[in-house]
Amino acid sequence: MLDIKEIYEIFKTCPRITIDSRHCPKDSIFVALRGDNTDGNLFAAKALENGSRYAIVDRKEIAVDDRYIVVDDTLTTLQDLARYHRTQMKAKIIAITGTNGKTTTKELIAQVLSQKYDTLYTEKNYNNHIGVPLTLLRLDESHRFGVVEMGANHKGEIAQLCSIVQPDFGLVTNFGRAHIEGFGSFEGVVEAKTELFDYIREHKGRVFVNIGNELMVRQSHGIGNISYAINSDKADVSGYVSQQDPCITISWASQRFSVTAQTVKTNIVGGYNAENILAAIVVGLFFEVDPQSIDIALSQYIPKNHRSQYMKTDRNELIVDAYNANPSSMEAAIRNFASLQYPHKTLILGDMLELGENTLADHTNIMKIVEEQGFDKVILVGKIFAKTQSGYTAFDNVDGLIEYLTSAPISGSAILLKGSNSIGLERLIEYL
Structure with a gap:
């Protein structure tokens, strides 16, 4: 049985992963995941027929030739492969979690950073124990940044994702009453989301923090931060909603980054999105994207997937x-x-x-x-x-x-x- 480094050498020769036997790009690797009602092993032969060069399976009887890579558990292998690949890439990774606004914030940050850098980001909302590894495995040498969204509906999930992603920077959008069935209480939500802070703190990373949220400030204590907030003279970036029609216009400025008053009209509905927009602004400024490019990125962003x-x-x-x-x-x-x-x-x-x-x-x-x-x-x-x-x-x-x-x-x-x-x-x- 091959170890993860040996499997990685194979991955380097055909660096495209698929988990859907119906969509197998030429020379990809099919990973046969098991679901509640499906067993990907049963579709491995079809994946090879449809274009994949190799199939990673965890049922020995499926492996009829050397195109099949047999492992103990295909999901664990997918996650381990992503974890190892992450260590081989030089891109800086920004991990994002929170109750509301994760996807919007992720897309805004990616749009801003893409004005200056090759940036990989989570597609759609592929933010779980399968989607996050698939995102990381799309990283290549050209990428300067990766913006990775992390979702969770039970404690320990963000910590597990952090062990795979190994983020350099973190951002928690907010805490709210969601997935209470899995978290047990609002306190459980906070504990779960701040697993990202725990990882960043332990590994001496930095976080982008909304200092207008006192709970967020307390939970991120002891970590180097870059701050943003609505109407705050203490934040590195401050702003407010200057107009809604119904899409919002944001006025913002930054004393730390020497940016005088800016105004940007967005295509986003909802004053509650102002903090997500400010988060994207502060990330952009920190990584030296110029203010004009930031405003262009924000004004060109079009929400999708029935979000705002x-x-x-x-x-x-x-x-x-x-x-x-x-x-x-x-x-x-x-x-x-x-x-x-x-x-x-x-x-x-x-x-x-x-x-x-x-x-x-x-x-x-x-x-x-x-x-x-x-x-x-x-x-x-x-x-x-x-x-x-x-x-x-x-x-x-x-x-x-x-x-x-x-x-x-x-x-x-x-x-x-x-x-x-x-x-x-x-x-x-x-x-x-």
């Missing part, structure tokens, strides 16, 4: 933030929507998932916040919101709401869609 997206249809204006939802992100989205100057506002909310024993209480609290705002119309989607007995129009699923909208279309309104991804609120776009 602004859309116009024939009948309405939509704010689509339907990829993820938890109590903190939903409250921020609702309050931000309420602050916008539209004559007519419609709120469409989908259930928040993975909240554990406080699920109903969290949804009921959101309803109290909604009642304070005075929206023209509120529509709820999901069985949990239905249990709050709020009196608003409610549907068990998106299909029911689609049927309703077909017979009673909404016109002339600004509409916020906010909910967990699996609720499927993005399916409503074509009916609005």
Whole structure:
């Protein structure tokens, strides 16, 4: 059985990894991962037929010739291969985690750094124990930076990812009540997310810290930091939302980096994204990207995947933030929507998932916040919101709401869609 260094020598001859037998680039290596309902070993032969040069498997009987590399566990091998590859690359790695805004912040930072450097970053939200190794294995000698997003739904996961990624810099966007089923409590969320700080502290790295968040400051104590914040004369970069229409314009400056007042209009909806934008600015300045290039990068960034997206249809204006939802992100989205100057506002909310024993209480609290705002119309989607007995129009699923909208279309309104991804609120776009 080959050790990881021997497998790495093979990887160097065909440095493309795939885990999908249907998509096997020529001369790639197929890694046969096992899933809850699938066994990648069964597709290894098909992967070789479709273009892969080698297949890493963990069932000996599958290996009928020398194109098969037999290991004890394919997932462990994938992670070990990524870990070893990381040690061979010179790129500086910035790791990002947090409850809300990870993907947006990751993409903004990558966009800013790419103005000056070859930068690799996590695709989509490949931020787990499989996606992170796949991201690292895309690193090559040309990359000066890697921006790696780390997600977690239980304690210990960020620590494990750090052992693979070995980041030089870290950034935690915020702490919120999400994945409580896995973390157990808000305190569990904080403990899990700050595993990144623990790694950076132990390995003498540095962190980018929002010093407007007192809990973040406490948790990052003892680590060299570069700071940002909303309206702070103590932060290395400070800024504020100077306009929303509904996309936000940020005014910012930096005494540390000798940058006088700058203003940049973005394509991002939501004042709650201001801190994510400032994070990208401070990272750019620290790595000597000039202010003009930073502003260009931020102004050109277009949100995707139904995160903080602004859309116009024939009948309405939509704010689509339907990829993820938890109590903190939903409250921020609702309050931000309420602050916008539209004559007519419609709120469409989908259930928040993975909240554990406080699920109903969290949804009921959101309803109290909604009642304070005075929206023209509120529509709820999901069985949990239905249990709050709020009196608003409610549907068990998106299909029911689609049927309703077909017979009673909404016109002339600004509409916020906010909910967990699996609720499927993005399916409503074509009916609005």
